[in-house]
Each structure stands twice: as structure tokens, then as C-alpha cells.
Amino acid sequence: MGRARTTGETKGAFGGARVSRQRRAIASAAARFGSAFTVERLHAAVTDAGEPAGLATVYRAVTALVDAGSLVGIGTRDGSALYAWCGRDDHHHHFVCTRCGAVRGIECPLGESALGAVRGEGYTVTGHDVTLYGLCPDCRHARDGATP
Amino acid sequence: MGRARTTGETKGAFGGARVSRQRRAIASAAARFGSAFTVERLHAAVTDAGEPAGLATVYRAVTALVDAGSLVGIGTRDGSALYAWCGRDDHHHHFVCTRCGAVRGIECPLGESALGAVRGEGYTVTGHDVTLYGLCPDCRHARDGATP
DNA sequence: GCCCTTCCTGATAATGGTTCTCACATGGCG
DNA sequence: CGCCATGTGAGAACCATTATCAGGAAGGGC
Known part of the structure; x- marks a missing residue:
């Protein structure tokens, strides 16, 4: 298993998908969360970090990260889905x-x-x-x- | 543990909540499903059984049944929540x-x-x-x- | 370094499941 | 039997998520 996925390394977080400036910022913000978060919160965190991204872009990036296994869905809260960064491959x-x-x-x-x-x-x-x-x-x- | 909850007994399915004709029909239809179902399907089943009930009523009944433990949420499929009848107390x-x-x-x-x-x-x-x-x-x- | 194809981006509209509203009906207890 | 809390119904409102589409950037090949 050569694919190491650490908190700092957001490059390979998307698997084989293309990586843009926005996606890097989104993955970075997601990895910085120490707990579960909603897409809306992630969007706010990315914007606060000085890398504005559209809401649709965040949704698409989250889908890509889930597909790549970097993000996991942790149920739902108040009608919105919760996600958490996952640095493990096992x-x-x-x-x-x-x-x-x-x-x-x-x-x-x-x-x-x-x-x-x-x-x-x-x-x-x-x-x-x-x-x-x-x-x-x-x-x-x-x-x-x-x-x- | 006197509260027996069998497939046929839809009376106590709502716990302490009030039981109406519609709710009886809804609980009965839910208990007749042998598999997971969406609220929309349950609504159709109740209507087909000759006891028309509004969609909002079905949603409220489902919530009450879940609260009472007679119904369990089994994840979600295509954006809508799935439920299954549960006749067990353990x-x-x-x-x-x-x-x-x-x-x-x-x-x-x-x-x-x-x-x-x-x-x-x-x-x-x-x-x-x-x-x-x-x-x-x-x-x-x-x-x-x-x-x- | 440059080109070309493919994929991503963003603003907005659309979608659709679920919840709210409010006047009315009904269940169940005293 | 009568009262009052609670359920009902139709529709509108709500809101998270997804689709649309023109434009831009990533990245592999040469």
C-alpha cells in the first residue's frame, strides 16, 4: 500500500480526478476540521480561508472526495448530510x-x-x-x- | 415486559399517542410490507387499501411509529428515507x-x-x-x- | 513550451422530499 | 354526554441537493 494519505497531503485525496485550486482548498479545509461538518459549513470554511468557491463546486468536490474514500458520510443532522475527513485506507x-x-x-x-x-x-x-x-x-x- | 407487539396488533404500535382510523390503516399497511418502503409507497399502499389518507398524515404517522419503536429507518435510497416495520422489542x-x-x-x-x-x-x-x-x-x- | 481535449467552475434555476399552516374533525377521558 | 387536546387534509412553504450551460483551467502528448 504505497498510497499514503496524511492530513497535509490533499493532492491524492481525489484519487484519479482532476485537482483544481478550489478542490485543493476544499480538501484542505475538510482535513482541518477535527469533527463532522455539513457541506454548508465546509463552504463557509473554504470562503473564510480566502479561496471562494461556489456552493455547487463544494458539493461536487465532496462527492469526488467520498468516491475517492477521503471523506465519509456520517449520517445526517437537521436534514443535512454530515461528513468527516478520513485519512485511513483500511x-x-x-x-x-x-x-x-x-x-x-x-x-x-x-x-x-x-x-x-x-x-x-x-x-x-x-x-x-x-x-x-x-x-x-x-x-x-x-x-x-x-x-x- | 407486557407490551407484546405482533404483526397483527397495530393498536399499541403508536405507544401512548392517539389512534385514528387513518393511523390504524397506515400501521396495518406498514406491517403488511415484507420489506423496506418509502413514505410515498406507504401512502400508495394505504390509499390502495381503501383508506385514503393525506401525504402529510402518513408522514406524521410514520414519525409517531418511529417514536414508538414500531418502525425503524433503514438508511435512504434515491434521496428518500426508507423505513421497515419492526415487530421486535429487544x-x-x-x-x-x-x-x-x-x-x-x-x-x-x-x-x-x-x-x-x-x-x-x-x-x-x-x-x-x-x-x-x-x-x-x-x-x-x-x-x-x-x-x- | 504549446495545443487540445477533457474536466472543473460558478450563478442560477429547477427539483423533490419533507415540514408547516390553519381551519375542521375526531378520539378518548371525566 | 361534553370538552379539549390531538389528528387530519390540501396546499404552500421550505431547503438541501442537483441540473444546466457557457467559459476557463488542468494535464497529457508532442
């Missing part, structure tokens, strides 16, 4: 903090034992989603200290 | 056939070992989603016999 899933939106990669907990049950009944499993929700350490302490 | 997840939309309940594969990793780092896990995707036995055979 198979894994995510923990999402329901308070601040922080995202953390987790190992896939599904083994042959979990899939074997349905497979034994003639089912073919081609994919799966696993997402954990809860509080990150920071938000946990913040909530414990304040009145809910 | 903790479980779902397998969704990507070809016909059939839904099958599965046991929760997440044990303490899977959650312990993040818990040990100060995270609090309050909930999780697990959904398997693939082909049901029927669709598997149908595809094996025909040219994709």
Missing part, C-alpha cells in the same frame, strides 16, 4: 460525538461469527455500516461539570 | 437486501470487547447503528441464474 468505522461532532476511527467489530449467522441461511453480505454514538472525553467532562 | 439490528429491499432482524454483534476499546480511552458510548447490506436467498438465486 477498513474501519467511526465513533461520533453527539455533542461536538468529533469523529474517531474504530476497528471493525464484525467478525466471521457475526456474519456467519445470516450467511448460513443463504444470505450474501456485501457490505455493512457500523457507527457508534456517544460522548468524547472532553464533552463527557464538560457535561459532568455542568447542569444537564 | 435490541437488534437489520440486514437489508439491496436488490428487493427485504429486511431481516439480526442479533447485535457488538459485545463488551468491541465497545471496551473506546471506553477505555474515556469515551462514553450511548448508542450505535449496525446495518448489513447484501442479497437475500431469493435475490441471490435470481441473480445467479440471470445475466447481471
